[in-house]
Amino acid sequence: MTTPMIEHPRTLHVEHSMGTVFTIDIRDGGAWAAAIADVCTWLHRVDRVFSTYRDDSEICRIQRGELAVADADPDVAVVLDECARLQRQTAGYFTAVYAAKLDPTGFVKGWAIERASAMLRAHGSRNHAVNGGGDVQAAGEAAPGQPWRIGITDPHGRARVRDVVSGRDFAVATSGVAERGAHIINPFSGVAATELASVTVVGPSLTIADVYATAAFAMGDNAVRWLQRQPAYDGLVVDADGHAHTTSGWTSAAA
Amino acid sequence: MRRAILAIVSTTAALVMILSFKTHGTAPVTTPPAAVSSTGTSSGSTTSSSSSTTASTSTGTKTVTGNAVDTQYGPVQVQVTVTNGKVTSATAVDYPQNSPRDQEINAYAIPTLNQEATQTGTANIDMVSGATYTSEGYIQSLQSALNKA
Numbered sequence: 001m002t003t004p005m006i007e008h009p010r011t012l013h014v015e016h017s018m019g020t021v022f023t024i025d026i027r028d029g030g031a032w033a034a035a036i037a038d039v040c041t042w043l044h045r046v047d048r049v050f051s052t053y054r055d056d057s058e059i060c061r062i063q064r065g066e067l068a069v070a071d072a073d074p075d076v077a078v079v080l081d082e083c084a085r086l087q088r089q090t091a092g093y094f095t096a097v098y099a100a101k102l103d104p105t106g107f108v109k110g111w112a113i114e115r116a117s118a119m120l121r122a123h124g125s126r127n128h129a130v131n132g133g134g135d136v137q138a139a140g141e142a143a144p145g146q147p148w149r150i151g152i153t154d155p156h157g158r159a160r161v162r163d164v165v166s167g168r169d170f171a172v173a174t175s176g177v178a179e180r181g182a183h184i185i186n187p188f189s190g191v192a193a194t195e196l197a198s199v200t201v202v203g204p205s206l207t208i209a210d211v212y213a214t215a216a217f218a219m220g221d222n223a224v225r226w227l228q229r230q231p232a233y234d235g236l237v238v239d240a241d242g243h244a245h246t247t248s249g250w251t252s253a254a255a
Numbered sequence: 256m257r258r259a260i261l262a263i264v265s266t267t268a269a270l271v272m273i274l275s276f277k278t279h280g281t282a283p284v285t286t287p288p289a290a291v292s293s294t295g296t297s298s299g300s301t302t303s304s305s306s307s308t309t310a311s312t313s314t315g316t317k318t319v320t321g322n323a324v325d326t327q328y329g330p331v332q333v334q335v336t337v338t339n340g341k342v343t344s345a346t347a348v349d350y351p352q353n354s355p356r357d358q359e360i361n362a363y364a365i366p367t368l369n370q371e372a373t374q375t376g377t378a379n380i381d382m383v384s385g386a387t388y389t390s391e392g393y394i395q396s397l398q399s400a401l402n403k404a
Contacts, residue, residue: 014402020387020388020389020390020393021388021390021398021399023382023398025382129381129382131382131384131398133393134383134385134386134387134398135384135387136382136383136384148381149379149380149381150380150382150383150384151380151382151383151384152384152385153385153396153397155385155386158385158396161380161383172382173384174384174385175386175387176385177386178386179386179387179388179389180386180387180389180392198385200384
């Protein structure tokens with residue numbers, strides 16, 4: 001018994017960078033080695049410039065007073081300006097400067113992934129998804145006529161999918177404690193936020209979705225109320241007891 | 256007794272869940288699967304930290320056998336059949352059957368396993384979002400399972 005085969009092109013690449021793993025999944029036909037090489041060069045460059053774990057990164061050198069922002073990689077000023085803008089927009093719950101320490105890492109990964117997707121578009125790919133450690137920017141469709149389907153892991157059991165979202169040209173970011181423990185500090189209380197298990201934000205830009213997810217996580221019980229006021233973005237919040245709360249625009253695509 | 260059944264079902268269902276996240280379904284099921292047979296290949300790609308693989312997602316039927324998992328009742332090994340990206344059947348190829356009680360449990364558990372696995376397979380996802388994993392955590396992540404599917 002033979003089932004008819006319908007082949008769809010797919011190029012998959014997995015790259016370790018920034019202490020996590022990036023998955024690049026291209027669903028257009030053709031050869032993508034050069035585009036993937038460009039994206040990987042970009043990801044490693046972002047790590048070298050922005051890592052707070054590398055003593056020789058430009059961020060660490062700026063922190064120590066050895067390098068002026070004006071003399072640094074031009075992207076440093078771009079990132080710090082955007083961080084300042086998003087700090088105001090999130091009522092201070094997202095910040096790249098905490099306890100006199102410069103740490104834009106909460107912004108950089110989502111931004112780097114969104115840029116990676118833009119680079120793939122510039123190389124001619126209209127249908128792809130880039131996933132960096134659990135934050136996804138998706139372009140076009142997974143297959144002709146089929147939007148991307150992104151599963152959201154259950155923070156209380158990471159082999160389980162808690163919900164599924166579906167769409168074209170959209171981003172999904174999740175912040176939570178499931179993988180690396182309580183690491184998101186509420187900048188107003190000075191202690192790690194523990195009211196929630198995870199916050200997932202869906203919207204057009206991964207840079208914004210990622211920052212909103214982190215800020216909302218730090219807000220704790222006010223997360224859904226705040227996300228509800230952000231145009232073009234929706235959220236799924238799973239609290240520490242495992243209960244799910246969503247904004248009114250959240251649309252599940254779970255079967 | 257009922258707890259024993261549930262333990263086996265949940266252990267095997269969890270294993271099936273990992274196996275069942277096929278990269279992506281491309282068409283509704285049009286042909287019933289031949290149970291435990293392989294009539295098509297899916298994306299046969301493996302990945303590593305610095306290599307790309309080009310493959311095709313496809314419709315068709317493929318059968319995957321999971322690793323044997325030691326449960327408190329004995330080893331359990333599950334085989335699932337994936338058709339057009341969905342789990343269409345699951346069979347326990349190795350399970351405790353020494354005592355009459357084992358056999359009684361399995362008479363109930365195996366059909367339940369099959370039903371649960373089939374429902375789980377409908378999740379049918381392309382990518383996974385979750386709290387940021389480390390390089391080590393990635394190995395156990397659903398995304399890693401998807402990338403191998």
